Amino acid sequence: QQQVKQSPQSLIVQKGGIPIINCAYENTAFDYFPWYQQFPGKGPALLIAIRPDVSEKKEGRFTISFNKSAKQFSLHIMDSQPGDSATYFCAARDMSIQGAQKLVFGQGTRLTINP
Amino acid sequence: NAGVTQTPKFQVLKTGQSMTLQCAQDMNHEYMSWYRQDPGMGLRLIHYSVGAGITDQGEVPNGYNVSRSTTEDFPLRLLSAAPSQTSVYFCASSRLGRGTYEQYFGPGTRLTVT
Numbered sequence: 279q280q281q282v283k284q285s286p287q288s289l290i291v292q293k294g295g296i297p298i299i300n301c302a303y304e305n306t307a308f309d310y311f312p313w314y315q316q317f318p319g320k321g322p323a324l325l326i327a328i329r330p331d332v333s334e335k336k337e338g339r340f341t342i343s344f345n346k347s348a349k350q351f352s353l354h355i356m357d358s359q360p361g362d363s364a365t366y367f368c369a370a371r372d373m374s375i376q377g378a379q380k381l382v383f384g385q386g387t388r389l390t391i392n393p
Numbered sequence: 394n395a396g397v398t399q400t401p402k403f404q405v406l407k408t409g410q411s412m413t414l415q416c417a418q419d420m421n422h423e424y425m426s427w428y429r430q431d432p433g434m435g436l437r438l439i440h441y442s443v444g445a446g447i448t449d450q451g452e453v454p455n456g457y458n459v460s461r462s463t464t465e466d467f468p469l470r471l472l473s474a475a476p477s478q479t480s481v482y483f484c485a486s487s488r489l490g491r492g493t494y495e496q497y498f499g500p501g502t503r504l505t506v507t
Contacts, residue, residue: 379426384435386435
């Protein structure tokens with residue numbers, strides 16, 4: 279059972295466009311929602327994260343929108359560039375084990391930005 | 394700082410063989426974890442540890458063992474490799490606690506079981 283559902287599986291956007299990746303979750307115990315970026319042959323790296331008491335967070339060209347009542351959150355990339363081509367994972371932290379940073383990941387989205 | 398290191402980068406095993414994937418971190422992080430990455434499945438938690446001597450199972454623990462004798466090292470053992478364990482394995486570490494601490498991932502080990 280996938281606790282965090284991510285869509286789309288792949289996405290192709292022209293340079294300058296705004297790709298949007300969506301995630302949905304069920305577990306109300308999740309308390310922190312990071313996005314990770316992964317380039318081929320590398321490990322994932324933290325891109326941006328949000329807590330559920332905030333509806334939006336921006337860092338540079340990356341924005342997370344969070345809808346707590348709908349249990350959904352999304353990543354928007356403004357003015358996308360070919361260098362943004364990567365696989366993106368949403369995740370949710372399960373704090374049921376005190377202090378443990380257990381993350382549940384979505385299935386991933388392979389994003390391609392065409393020049 | 395080297396961050397999180399993993400060895401080997403690539404490994405091919407025959408069904409039934411055993412091996413250990415190595416993971417080390419030099420950031421003095423209490424929390425360490427192992428994930429496997431499969432196409433269309435994202436990253437799934439195998440085992441995790443909240444400190445030396447303390448480990449617990451994640452989402453997909455069957456066929457894997459871990460131990461944590463030091464803060465720095467968290468090896469993953471495949472007891473009897475199966476083709477279903479063909480995957481890319483990532484080790485990660487972070488601080489422990491209720492704060493929003495970043496998890497740092499290693500570069501991964503690509504394992505093929507034939």
